[in-house]
Amino acid sequence: MTQQTVRRKVVKRKKPKRTLRPLTKLLCIAVILFSGWLIYGVVEEIGTTIALQKQLKEVKVKLETVKDENEYLVSQRDKLADPNYVQSYARGNYMMTKDGEKIYYLPSKDK
Numbered sequence: 001m002t003q004q005t006v007r008r009k010v011v012k013r014k015k016p017k018r019t020l021r022p023l024t025k026l027l028c029i030a031v032i033l034f035s036g037w038l039i040y041g042v043v044e045e046i047g048t049t050i051a052l053q054k055q056l057k058e059v060k061v062k063l064e065t066v067k068d069e070n071e072y073l074v075s076q077r078d079k080l081a082d083p084n085y086v087q088s089y090a091r092g093n094y095m096m097t098k099d100g101e102k103i104y105y106l107p108s109k110d111k
Helices: 003-011 022-080 083-094
Strands: none
Touching (some): 022 083
């Protein structure tokens, strides 16, 4: 055998496998469990965030509806402060009359 052949054989020798000590195994298991617990917490927070964003969208839509209704009611309040509007509203919707006036019902065009 030549010197190169001997070197190749020396280089090709496998190192013996290292076995993990029980304390190292326990530490690895603890790290894996802790990582799993942290990942679970993150996933739970993401779910909570998504639910809150959905609720926020619903509340914003409801807020817009309430703002529109409030705007309508404020305009109605302002109109009802005008005596002429109240008089025409009462006459048109409730068939109220002044003294001496008569109401005539006209047939509708649908009949």
